[in-house]
Amino acid sequence: MRSVRFVTFGCKANQYDTQLLRETLRRRGWTENREADLVVINTCTVTAEAGRKARQLIRRIGRETPETRICVTGCLAESEPEVLRELPGVDWVLGNGEAKRPAHFLRQIGEEVDPEELGIPSGITEFAGHTRAFLKIQDGCNKTCAFCIIPKVRGRSRSKSADELEVEVRGLLANGFHEIVLCGIHIGHWGLDLGQNLAFLLRKLVDIDVFDENGSPRPWRLRLSSIEATEVIPSGTGDSVLAVMAEAPDRIAPHLHMPLQSGDDETLVLMNRWYTRKEYLAACDLIRGQLDRPAFTADVLVGFDGETESRFVNTLNAVHEAGFARLHVFPFSPRPGTAAANPRSLSSPAEVRDRRARLSQAASEVELIYRESLNGARETVVLEGWTGLSGRYQRVTVRPEDIEGVPPAMIEVELEVERNDSDETRLIGKPMGVEEALSQ
Ligand code: SF4
Structure with a gap:
């Protein structure tokens, strides 16, 4: 019997991709084992650190167990395949296109694929080791943020159909999950390629009811993973994510992770983000007006090219105004291949450390205020x-x-x-x- 070990770096979408490969191999009789014949390493390239850790792990496996076969997939495999192919023990480097389709992945690692297996379900039925299941609804992103390599390694947005996702949600609920987190690379882009939108998908999914063996309805909920603030609120006259959330408060968690990145308008322009600080905060207010004490969480980049003290203070103030339930603060590190790869005016490491500390302090303060506001909710x-x-x-x-x-x-x-x-x-x-x- 053949055995495999999976190691996953990075985001929820990567964790979903790993689960898809796990179920693909399990259906063919592979078992999971730490001392496995094959190690599949699903990598991330969003920060230099993520890449460094993956390369370090590959080198260690190659050194300690040279007989192990290594398959590297994911975003690092897409962005630096030549470097990875040179590492000891690496047999396959499969980019995102090759590894994300089960039949294709099987062929690449030398498995024979029966014609009928080409119809292998392309979804997951469980989520190993988790109480919440991550369900990838789309891949890729149509934006071009200056600091981000993701559109280059994942391509433009491609959506899984609403019918396929409904089947996948039903399967996960049947297997006992109570929370399904809709994730992807840019979930607000779901449906752009299908002539639909995320509100349409949500309306379809919130109507799913499941029952236990006694015929009683089983409670469950959806949660949206990262989504842009401008893609939650209505734009034009069409349906909106916010409208569905307001109509189905028990089915969609009142939690929105909306990346802020910066609260300074000039920095937002340099980042090639498409909203102003005022628009972001107005979206928060609009959402607060429709949902009961929603939780906003966000990412902020510190030390982006051109950040001055006064620009940073604008971000600090925006954090207080938005009233986040949790904030993730990341230091900027230039990524080769992005528009911000060659910064002209970086803050010193000491300044970045100081700003990170001040933002973390602000985050603790607003998080506490938010938590206390929940009394009686x-x-x-x-x-x-x-x-x-x-x-x-x-x-x-x-x-x-x-x-x-x-x-x-x-x-x-x-x-x-x-x-x-x-x-x-x-x-x-x-x-x-x-x-x-x-x-x-
Ligand atoms: S929206 Fe911007 S940060 Fe997010 S994946 Fe797309 S390019 Fe990257």
């Missing part, structure tokens, strides 16, 4: 034991004394902010009644 929590992740992306604890017997997988609660002697807060979920939670 109704939430659904996907539990793993006595704690779990709420729709608003908060870790919530349920007390054993509030529940009879084993905790359910998903429960509706009212939130209570609890503060300890050291002034740290945590969120307690007071069950609204398991019966009620299950009857959603």
